[in-house]
Amino acid sequence: MITVENLVKEFGSTRAVDHVSFSVQPGEILGLLGPNGSGKTTIMRVLTGFFPPTEGRVAIDGLDVGEHSLEVRQRIGYLPENVVLYPDLTVRRFLTFCAEVKGIASARRRGRLDEVMTACGLTEVAHKLIGQLSKGYRQRVGIAQAIIHEPRVLVLDEPTVGLDPGQIVDIRSLIKSLGGSTTVLLSTHILPEVSMTCERVIIIDYGRIIAEDTAEGLTLRLRGSEETRVRIVGTHAEVLDAVRSLPGVDAVREEGAVEGVVTLVTRSVRGDALRRDLAALVVGKGWDLLEIRPLPMSLEDLFVRLVHEDREGTA
Amino acid sequence: MRAWAVMRKELVSYFSGPLVYVVVGVFLTVTGYQFYTTLQGYVQIGFGMNILDNFWQEFFVQHIGRYLLIVVPLFTMRLLAEERRLGTIELLYTYPLRDSEIMLGKFAACLTVFLVFLGGTLLYPAIVYWLQPFDPAPFIARYLGAILFLASCIACGLFISSLTDSQVVASSCTLVILLLFWIVTWNEAAVNSSLLTALSQLSTFDHFWAFSRGVIDLKDVTYFVLFIAFFLFLTLRSMDSRQWRGRR
Structure with missing residues (x-):
């Protein structure tokens, strides 16, 4: 048409x-x-x-x-x-x-x-x-x-x-x-x-x-978003170190400061695979998991990724 | 008929605002006063052999013609400039309308507004006729001349309006051009006689003056028709320029 x-x-x-x-x-x-x-x-x-x-x-x-x-x-x-x-x-x-x-x-x-x-x-x-x-x-x-x-x-x-x-x-x-x-x-x-x-x-x-x-x-x-938000009940330093040392984590950002609860936003190209590792980590350490969710990708993020993919493809 | 739809839309726009009413009111007040004083002058002093005809000739050109010339840019400036400024030109250009239909619709709407002005001036011959009946035939030529003269001014104003999206620029440029065509032969001493003959061929004033004697001369009709056709042609070219220019 x-x-x-x-x-x-x-x-x-x-x-x-x-x-x-x-x-x-x-x-x-x-x-x-x-x-x-x-x-x-x-x-x-x-x-x-x-x-x-x-x-x-x-x-x-x-x-x-x-x-x-x-x-x-x-x-x-x-x-x-x-x-x-x-x-x-x-x-x-x-x-x-x-x-x-x-x-x-x-x-x-x-x-x-x-x-x-x-x-x-x-x-x-x-x-x-x-x-x-x-x-x-x-x-x-x-x-x-x-x-x-x-x-x-x-x-x-x-x-x-x-x-x-x-x-x-x-x-x-x-x-x-x-x-x-x-x-x-x-x-x-x-x-x-x-x-x-x-x-x-x-x-x-x-x-x-x-x-x-x-x-x-x-x-x-x-859905394959790069950013994941987790809220974990545990010792601050211990949680932060353990999450940072997971494979493929590019950056960790702290959000909010409630006593005994650690809220982190991780950034990784591994997306869903990282979330699986995160869940396994929490279970292995015996912490309490309050929240784990991929953050919705903004148009800017999508563009960064698509432009990136586009360049990889043509290079 | 799509040009007809454009014309009706323009007329609704004209008559929904105060401009037409105010300007018609001012125009009739000023020409009414001029009518009275000029007629008094002719009656008391008397110019030439045929006083009444001389009076009408002067009144039509020097008063009705001149004031309308000043008023025309106020009504033509918005025709295309405002569409461009508002952005509604994008609608018009993407509707199934030919450029010529848009142009003719707008031209006809503006001319219709000026028929209202001219309609108002019928009052003046009517008053004189009521006092002293006369042969109304010369008024056919006078009004035909006035309509052709106005149509020429409108065609020129429409073209200028197609060039800019500023109404102020459109109206002032139109006024300058219309005045130039009007006064081009006024100072006879400044140019030699052969140049003067050439200039008088171009002058809207001289051709309108010929009509207001009460005589229809094919030469004068041709002049105005060519004048109108020339500016409408330029308007079409200007509208079409979006095909090869950058934005808008």
Whole structure:
């Protein structure tokens, strides 16, 4: 449904996107994960025809974005980053404009408007000016304008940024409900978001794809976290020495100081294997184990690891 | 028709803010005062053979035309500059809209706003007609001239607005260019006569002046049509520049 081949986009001398290739199957939800400034928005802007690629080919439904610009744009619903809408129009007036421009026949327009406003929870603010809406509502208007013409491809740039947790849940379930019939490409820099909404994930950094994985695969990678937190009842010096001397421990950090309880965070590339050793150590010494758990990997950690793996692979 | 949808959106934006109402009010107050004082002047002193026609010619160009020229940049500055500043241009450019549809929708919306201004000025001939009936035919030429002149100013303003995301820059540059085309032949002593003939071909003032005699000359119509077409063409090129420029 979406095909990106060797996409390169340069702004002057800076290369924002560097030979990116991927494809999205019909009905699939694909996540683009990357830190700010990694080229996610640029990829999306090329896909939606906002500007052309410097090199490479981008096609939606087999149609080249540059050659069949209007047909492609008719098939895409796009939510830009930091969605900015016309502050001096009411929600209903703006969505009417979108419906007209996106070619929804006037006979169907009213019904479709009501459907979309209900789906996005906008009915009660239909006659408010967009400029007076809260960030959460504006984001919903942004999603409403993207889905109003029932596009076959939905491109969402950071759809949940700036929303409160309740709204995030609503938006995520809305996106998931569209999957299956609609092909969705969404970008985010929030790690848990992709595993919750996407089926497949592409991780990009400095405009290059550094990893491609399924949501489950990514979760597995995350479980193989490098940091482990243990709380052990025992003598401080003895525990610290014993943990430090375990094979593969790169660093040990102390956390909190409760009398008689030692809380340590260990860092090791051995991950799960180290946790096994830790448990065996505690049992062998006859200490009490209060807690042992891998710390969730932050996006930064994941990136450090992926970039590391990437370099190892190319070296 | 997608240009029609763009035009309606623009009109809602124009009329939901106070700008149109305030400026129409100020414009009608100022031209109303000028109408009264100028008419008094012509009636008491009398210029030329056909006093009333001379009065209308001066009133249309020197008052209605001049004030509208000053007002045009206020309404054209936002057309594309604001879309760029807000970022909504990203929506427009990714909707299934041709650049020409966006441009024509905006152009037509702005022209419609100025038809409201011109509609207000119908009051002046109506008052005179009520006092002393006259042949209304010359007013067809005068209003056609005014519409063409305004459309030219709007086309120019639209182009300037497509170049920047600052409304202040857009309006001041537009005003400078419009004024230049307006006053280019004003100081006849400063240039030799052959240059003056050439300049008067370019002058919006001279062509509008011709219309306000009450005569439609194909030469003047052509001038304004070319003027409009030229700036609309430049606007399209400027909008298209995102294809080969860096950002935005």
